[in-house]
Amino acid sequence: MSIILGIESTAHTFGIGVVKDGKILSNVREMYTTESGGIIPVDSAKHHREIANDVYVRSLKDAEISENKIDAIAFSQGPGLPPCLLEGMRFAKFLCKKLNVPLVGVNHCVAHLEVGQITGAKDPVLLYCSGANTQVIAYAAGKYRIFGETLDVGIGNFIDNFARDAGIGFPGGPKIEKLALESKNYIELPYSVKGMDVAFSGMLTNLKQKLAKGEKMEDLAFSLQETAFAMLIETAERALAHVGKKELLLGGGVACNSRLQEMARIMCEDRGAKCFVPSRSLLVDNGAMIAYLGEIMLEAGLKFEVKDLNKIDILPRQRTDDVEISWK
Ligand code: AMP
Ligand code: MG
DSSP: OOEEEEEEOSSSEEEEEEEETTEEEEEEEEEOOBSSSOOOHHHHHHHHHHHHHHHHHHHHHHHTOOGGGOOEEEEEEESSOHHHHHHHHHHHHHHHHHHTOOEEEEEHHHHHHHGGGGGTOSSOEEEEEOSSOEEEEEEETTEEEEEEEBSSSOHHHHHHHHHHHTTOOBOOHHHHHHHHTTOOOOOOOOOOEETTEEOOHHHHHHHHHHHHTTOOHHHHHHHHHHHHHHHHHHHHHHHHHHHTOOEEEEESGGGGOHHHHHHHHHHHHHTTOEEEOOOHHHHSSOHHHHHHHHHHHHHTTOOBOGGGGGGOOOOTTOOGGGSOOOOO
């Protein structure tokens, strides 16, 4: 029986969740947003610093527990933006010292995967579509292996970059989704799949050129979704076939998109696989998934006691396949 508090701060979101025996008791998040530009890492970190205590208090209140009931703190150790990661770690270590509890360093991408168990997925291929990360990941031979990934920018950053160019602000994904609903006019765009890898920069340049030439934003949003999501689903299907698994799990903020979810469900149905889509609050970056994996890791003994806190640091470039999985 343990109660874990998880802290997420890899990029734009500062979140704190509380998990007890695999059950989510709270999941509070605050997101750094802008009207027109993209994320400025130091500004996002400042946002996290300013909001941290407030999110902490609200998360404990939602969970209906007092802080002295917490058994361990987990935090997103990487991958992510260094200034943002540092704020999360700073707050995590502060709490560990204050409450005299151990610290667990969690890989953000593995947390997206493990929290999928809440939806019922047991051994899925994860199509992880977030801002900076776009990967097809599955557990094989003792590790989470990356079967395919973006060769340039992440799907979310690609969408946000185009949205920024079009002057519709950050995050662009939800706005593009809304615009796409206004059109059925498909304009051909570069489709770039290499095996199980994808690339978006060619499509981004092409979209910007088409926008400058006066193509309608609604048509471009629709065509962007149809093309980019078809690419992702193609790689996910190839990975399912390659590893012989029968479950697809969606993760990451872009997976909130209804059209991507629809395409994933159609593909899974066609090949007799199951499609699992976590609730929106677990798809986006959040503290509950960090607490969820934190609890699993704590039980496996993967923790740092207060006296050893100086031995743990952020890992901004940690890859999913760098993580030793000793709990499976
Ligand atoms: P994450 O990094 O996983 O928190 O996801 C953030 C990314 O998700 C940003 O790039 C958003 O633009 C994108 N996003 C959020 N909602 C949607 C949506 N409905 N459709 C497409 N992208 C979205
Ligand atoms: Mg994420």
